[in-house]
Structures are given as C-alpha cells and as structure tokens.
Amino acid sequence: MTEPTAATTNGNGPAASGWAPGELAPRPGAAPLGRMLLAQAATELRLTFRNGEVVLLTLVIPVLLLVLFTAVPLVDVGGRRVDFLVPGVLALAVLSTSFTGLAIATGFERQYGVLKRLGATALPRGVLIAAKSLGVLAVEAVQAVLLVAVGLGLGWSPHGSVFAVAGLLVAGTAAFAGLGLLLAGTLKALTTLVTANFIYILLLVGGGVIFPLTSFPSGVRHVLGLLPVAALSDGLRAVLRQGAAVPVHDWVTLLVWAAVGLTAAARTFRWE
Amino acid sequence: MPEAAVEVDGLVKRYGATTAVDGVTFVAPTGSMLALLGPNGAGKTTTVEICEGFRRADAGTVRVLGLDPARAGRRLRPRVGVMLQSGGVYPGARSGEMLRLVAAYAAHPLDPAMLLDRLGLASSARTPYRRLSGGQQQRLSLAMAVVGRPELVFLDEPTAGLDPQARRATWELLSALRADGVTVVLTTHYMEEAERLADHVVIVDAGRVVASGTPAELTRGGADRQLRFRAPPALELDRLVLALPVGSHASEVAPGQYVVEGTIDPQLLATVTAWCAAHGVLAEDLRVMQRSLEDVFLELTGRGLRS
Numbered sequence: 072m073t074e075p076t077a078a079t080t081n082g083n084g085p086a087a088s089g090w091a092p093g094e095l096a097p098r099p100g101a102a103p104l105g106r107m108l109l110a111q112a113a114t115e116l117r118l119t120f121r122n123g124e125v126v127l128l129t130l131v132i133p134v135l136l137l138v139l140f141t142a143v144p145l146v147d148v149g150g151r152r153v154d155f156l157v158p159g160v161l162a163l164a165v166l167s168t169s170f171t172g173l174a175i176a177t178g179f180e181r182q183y184g185v186l187k188r189l190g191a192t193a194l195p196r197g198v199l200i201a202a203k204s205l206g207v208l209a210v211e212a213v214q215a216v217l218l219v220a221v222g223l224g225l226g227w228s229p230h231g232s233v234f235a236v237a238g239l240l241v242a243g244t245a246a247f248a249g250l251g252l253l254l255a256g257t258l259k260a261l262t263t264l265v266t267a268n269f270i271y272i273l274l275l276v277g278g279g280v281i282f283p284l285t286s287f288p289s290g291v292r293h294v295l296g297l298l299p300v301a302a303l304s305d306g307l308r309a310v311l312r313q314g315a316a317v318p319v320h321d322w323v324t325l326l327v328w329a330a331v332g333l334t335a336a337a338r339t340f341r342w343e
Numbered sequence: 344m345p346e347a348a349v350e351v352d353g354l355v356k357r358y359g360a361t362t363a364v365d366g367v368t369f370v371a372p373t374g375s376m377l378a379l380l381g382p383n384g385a386g387k388t389t390t391v392e393i394c395e396g397f398r399r400a401d402a403g404t405v406r407v408l409g410l411d412p413a414r415a416g417r418r419l420r421p422r423v424g425v426m427l428q429s430g431g432v433y434p435g436a437r438s439g440e441m442l443r444l445v446a447a448y449a450a451h452p453l454d455p456a457m458l459l460d461r462l463g464l465a466s467s468a469r470t471p472y473r474r475l476s477g478g479q480q481q482r483l484s485l486a487m488a489v490v491g492r493p494e495l496v497f498l499d500e501p502t503a504g505l506d507p508q509a510r511r512a513t514w515e516l517l518s519a520l521r522a523d524g525v526t527v528v529l530t531t532h533y534m535e536e537a538e539r540l541a542d543h544v545v546i547v548d549a550g551r552v553v554a555s556g557t558p559a560e561l562t563r564g565g566a567d568r569q570l571r572f573r574a575p576p577a578l579e580l581d582r583l584v585l586a587l588p589v590g591s592h593a594s595e596v597a598p599g600q601y602v603v604e605g606t607i608d609p610q611l612l613a614t615v616t617a618w619c620a621a622h623g624v625l626a627e628d629l630r631v632m633q634r635s636l637e638d639v640f641l642e643l644t645g646r647g648l649r650s
Binding site: 089090092093094095096097098099100101102106107110111114117118121122179180183184185187188190191192193194195343 | 395396397417420421422423425427429430431432433434435436440443444445447448449450451453461487489491492493494515516519520522523524525
C-alpha cells in the first residue's frame with residue numbers, strides 16, 4: 072500500500088497541517104442571485120471565445136462568406152449582392168451561435184459532468200439558463216457589430232427599424248436554441264457535434280442564407296421556406312433591404328419553432 | 344441543528360434487475376467523519392448520490408441536515424459541499440477560474456487562491472482542467488467541494504489515485520474540516536484511510552452493510568493483538584505454549600512465520616524472547632500488531648478488499 076510518510080491523527084486531535092483552527096469553520100449560504108448570474112455568464116463567455124473552433128464557426132466563417140460572396144458574382148440575387156448577403160449572413164451568425172455552438176458546448180458539458188456538478192451547487196437552474204442565454208446574446212452582439220461593420224465597408228446600405236431587426240434576432244435565437252438544446256440534451260456529445268455541424272452546413276446551403284430560395288424548384292422552395300433560418304433571413308431582408316415590416320409568416324414560423332423546440336428540449340433534456 | 348447530519352435508513356436502489364443498494368442504514372452525527380468503506384461496485388457512490396439529491400431512492404428514508412434531499416435540494420445545496428468521483432469541470436476552464444466560479448455561488452467563500460495553494464495547486468492555477476494530472480483534477484474537485492464553507496461535505500473517493508504527498512494534503516484538509524465542526528461523509532476503498540481518519544466506519548459489500556462502528560470497535564474482537572516474528576521453520580513450540588499465560592496461543596502459520604495471539608503485554612513479550620534465547624533463536628521482524636480493518640473485511644466477506 073502507498074502510505075504517506077507522516078501519520079495523520081484519527082480526527083480527534085489537531086492535525087499536523089497548515090490549517091489554523093476555525094479556518095474551515097462552516098459559514099454556509101448562497102451568494103445573491105445577481106452575483107451568481109454575472110460570474111456564470113462571464114465565465115461562459117470567456118470559455119466560448121477561448122475555443123478556437125467556436126471563433127472560427129461564429130466569427131471567421133460568416134465574415135469570410137460575406138466578403139467572398141459580395142466580391143465574386145457566384146449567385147444571382149436579384150439586386151445588389153451585399154444588400155442580400157448581410158441579412159443572410161446575420162441569420163447564419165445567429166444559427167452558428169445559438170444552435171451549433173450552444174449544442175456542442177452543452178453536449179460536452181453534459182458529458183463531462185459539468186451540468187451535474189453545477190446542479191449540486193447553490194446556483195439555481197434558472198440562473199444557469201439565464202447566464203447561458205446572456206452568454207449567447209453577448210456573442211451575437213459581437214457578431215452583429217462585426218458583420219455590420221464589414222457590410223458597411225463593402226458598401227451595404229441598410230434600411231428599416233432596428234427594433235424589428237433585434238426582435239427577429241431574439242426570436243431566431245429562441246428557435247435555434249430550443250433545437251440545439253434538444254440535440255444536446257438527448258444525444259451523446261460527439262453525435263451532437265457531428266449532427267449540429269451537419270445541420271449548419273445543410274442550412275447554409277438550403278436555408279436561403281447565401282443562395283436565394285428562388286433558385287430552388289417551387290415545391291422544394293416552399294418546404295425550405297418553413298425552416299427557421301429561412302424565416303429569419305427572409306424577415307431580416309424584408310426589413311433591412313426594403314425597410315418593410317416583418318412578414319407575418321416569418322414571425323409565425325420562428326415563434327412556432329421556438330415554442331416546439333424549447334418545449335421539446337425542456338421535456339427531454341437529461342442533465343447527466 | 345439536528346444531532347445527526349445524515350441519516351440513512353433501509354435505503355434501496357435498483358437499476359433494472361440489479362439491486363445496487365440493498366437496505367443500507369447508517370447515521371453520521373453532526374461534526375463527525377464517516378467513511379463508507381467497500382470495494383468498487385459495493386453501492387457506495389449510489390448511496391452518496393442519493394444523499395446529494397442526484398438520484399431517488401426506491402425504498403427507505405434519507406435525511407440530510409434533517410431534510411429530504413429529493414425535495415429540499417434548493418435549501419440544502421448552499422449548505423452541502425459535493426465532490427464527484429470524476430469530472431464536473433468545464434474541460435477548457437483553468438483551475439483557478441473554475442474554483443473562483445464555484446466560490447462566487449457562496450455568500451462567504453474561502454479565498455480560492457489560498458485553497459489552491461494549500462492543496463499544492465498554486466502552480467497549475469492557470470492550467471486548463473483537461474491538462475491537469477488525475478491527482479490535480481482530484482484536488483481541484485475537493486477544493487470545489489469545500490470553497491463555499493459548507494457544514495456538510497460528501498466526498499466520493501477523495502484520495503483515489505493520489506500520490507502519497509497529495510494524499511497527505513487531502514488527509515490534512517479532511518482532519519481540519521472535522522476539527523472545525525464540518526461533518527464529513529466520504530467513500531473509500533483504502534482501509535488505512537478509513538481507519539486513520541474516520542470516527543465511524545460503515546463497511547459495505549454488494550449493496551449491504553456488513554459491519555459498522557468506530558475503527559476500534561471494528562478491530563476489537565477475536566484476538567486483541569498479535570505478536571508476529573520470523574525464525575527458522577519447525578521450531579518446537581510446546582515449551583513456549585506452556586510458558587505463555589492461559590488464553591494465549593502460539594502457532595507457526597507458515598514455514599518460519601510465527602504468531603502469538605492473546606493479551607500481548609510486556610510480560611508476554613519477555614516470555615517469548617526468553618524462549619527464543621533459550622533455543623538460540625534470533626527472532627527477526629518481531630512485531631506487535633493490531634487487528635486491521637483489512638482483517639475484519641476479510642473475515643466478513645471472505646475476500647480481500649482490492650481483489
């Protein structure tokens with residue numbers, strides 16, 4: 072048996088250690104909820120940006136796509152390319168953070184027992200979920216600022232209401248997050264990783280993000296139009312390109328996906 | 344404050360056809376240290392995880408700080424520290440960062456930097472969790488359990504796989520916790536750990552309690568003590584047995600291995616050495632030994648703990 076060289080007392084006398092009496096005396100209690108929320112959100116945000124793959128997925132790829140497809144006439148979008156692409160890439164950026172990134176991170180947190188361990192602390196689940204939401208919205212804010220700046224640099228001329236855009240981004244986030252958590256809460260982490268990336272690529276191609284849905288046959292087009300990312304890019308284009316109101320069917324599509332996805336995730340999510 | 348920090352009575356937990364915990368009962372008085380001792384698969388982790396509120400009991404009752412952990416989790420969690428057997432940390436998080444996060448959940452936490460230092464983790468405070476050695480991960484996990492200054496901690500295998508120095512640092516922390524009035528419930532498969540640290544030892548095997556009590560109570564019974572020595576094989580023991588007090592007993596348990604059982608006192612020791620001198624025998628490796636928990640476990644289950 073491997074034995075420490077110094078004997079420890081049988082718990083009844085002072086231990087020969089550096090601990091002063093009373094140093095570990097119990098003083099239990101939970102921190103104020105606001106302090107927990109801030110600490111949790113700040114940690115999650117730091118961890119997100121420390122992950123190179125996440126930065127690639129959420130910042131580098133959207134910017135590259137925006138620059139590339141604006142510069143090169145690869146697709147006919149029926150108008151100025153940058154005006155078509157900025158709303159689409161914004162939708163893609165929301166997808167990358169609130170669906171792909173969230174699903175992969177949550178999947179691994181489940182696999183590594185992080186969610187289980189946090190469940191044994193004073194941190195209430197509601198605060199954990201709020202912190203994760205804050206983290207996602209903060210990443211999206213960084214993405215939006217970056218893409219708007221790059222878009223303006225490429226000659227983009229936006230129209231419409233900022234509030235309508237913000238409302239759409241939040242509704243899209245809710246729809247994607249529900250679906251991402253549905254994957255992460257039921258599948259193994261590695262399966263979640265592969266599935267979430269695969270869906271991201273499918274939606275990048277077929278979600279009306281970069282290639283207009285009008286380039287698909289009409290039967291397919293109507294089905295694709297029901298995808299949340301298609302509804303989000305369509306809604307964003309209506310506002311940012313034409314200064315119009317958000318089409319009702321886009322709101323309905325996003326909100327139905329959000330309701331279904333979040334409900335299904337809440338019902339099926341396994342914390343460990 | 345209730346007198347018992349943890350009360351488990353007739354606890355049963357089944358997974359499909361397997362009964363992982365089969366009627367476990369024990370009480371950990373407030374401020375004491377209790378060790379659940381047993382081999383892997385004995386049901387120790389399941390028992391502790393039910394106390395922590397992670398799992399539901401199929402039968403029996405569990406009271407933690409007087410509350411039902413399955414219902415009163417929200418009230419218990421700020422008061423209870425938990426160390427999982429593995430994992431529980433963001434793989435990309437640095438150890439200092441993770442400990443500060445857990446400290447931020449508590450109203451009056453210990454200083455995370457001080458805690459890392461005492462556990463020998465100061466130099467790896469900026470190392471991501473996934474790059475820590477197994478022993479460093481264990482100690483970080485222990486630090487996370489105590490940083491919130493809980494009144495009760497559940498530690499699942501706190502020293503498994505630690506090197507002797509890290510184990511000593513952990514033992515010192517556990518002893519200091521108990522000395523400061525924190526109730527400690529730990530699982531272990533190290534006999535020595537239970538014997539040295541715990542006030543109460545509950546020996547579990549195949550989901551059942553096979554024995555429980557203080558280390559002294561468990562090792563009492565049978566021969567109080569033994570005297571063992573090595574000498575040339577096949578010595579004539581008759582004269583020795585005659586010289587020994589009534590109730591004592593001498594035998595050659597293996598060739599050249601001699602054991603004297605009974606009340607081992609200075610007089611008896613003198614008798615044995617005098618007999619050796621009379622026979623021109625040099626007794627090597629002469630030792631007076633206590634019956635160990637290992638012996639107790641072997642008697643109760645018919646096999647060794649780590650077999």
